[in-house]
Amino acid sequence: MTDNITEYINSSVTGNFFLLAGPCVIEGEEMALDIAEKLMAITSSLDIPYIFKGSYRKANRSRLDSFTGIGDEKALKILRKVKDTFHIPVVTDIHTPEEAAMAAEYVDILQIPAFLCRQTELLVAAAKTGKMVNIKKGQFLAPSSMRFACGKVRESGNDKIAVTERGSFFGYGDLVVDMRGIPVMKKECACPIIMDITHSLQQPNGADGVSGGLPQLISTIAKSGLAAGADGIFMETHQNPAVAKSDGANMLPLDRAAALLKNLTTLRIALNEMSI
DSSP states (O other): OOSOHHHHHTOOTTOOOEEEEEOSBOOOHHHHHHHHHHHHHHHHHHTOOEEEEOBSOOOOOSSTTSOOOSOHHHHHHHHHHHHHHHTOOEEEEOOSHHHHHHHHTTOSEEEEOGGGTTOHHHHHHHHHTTSEEEEEOOTTSOGGGHHHHHHHHHTTTOOOEEEEEOOEEOSSSOEEOOTTHHHHHHHHHOSOEEEETTGGGEEOSOTTSOOEEOGGGHHHHHHHHHHHTOSEEEEEEESOGGGOSSSGGGOEEGGGHHHHHHHHHHHHHHHHHHTO
16 A cells, blocks of 8 residues: 555556445444455455545434444554554544544544535644545535535645535435536546445434435445446445444445445446546
């Protein structure tokens, strides 16, 4: 892995997409290392630049009794162990300006949650760490409006930015992806655009306080995103989504990752050859 994250995500000799993938939240060291090892084997065979994803803490949960994490320092140390063991970059979410410098000691990319993409102090604090900043598009924002979030990071002295599409509110309990947003954000934000194939299929605000999802459409959203011009794919996966402590309803089972990524690689190569 190169120390330059921008070079790393563009390092595929076949011009493949890059991948941010892992569990929704770090539940323990063994599960994190197992997921990273299996995904590393798959992505290496397919020439996909791979970044391990795991939240060290879940700050946005529907209910007070929902799982939020195993402890900040413990989870961040696990993220660093994944990084050091497999020599791959890692990404995690931050929620307050104070968290930016703390998390930057352990990870390569700081992710701004969609609900927080307009928080100026958070974006500035993330920018000032010098780490790459992945900004998730707010479910309430037009794609063109993301240029302002990117501008806050650039104007704070950091041009290492990515933007992630994760769907827009469609009524009270559903999301829809407007694929027109991908080329719009590529033009307006002038940075890599990532398609989140997990949270785009989330069905939030369930009556029982637990979000649902449509995981059967993961492949559809992934293929559509690449066809629309996405540079990267974001997905959450777990050995057994049914017992995952967060977002299990819209996760991809780990044993299905190889088939999906192989199909997406075939599609990306075909799209490159078409040169549309």
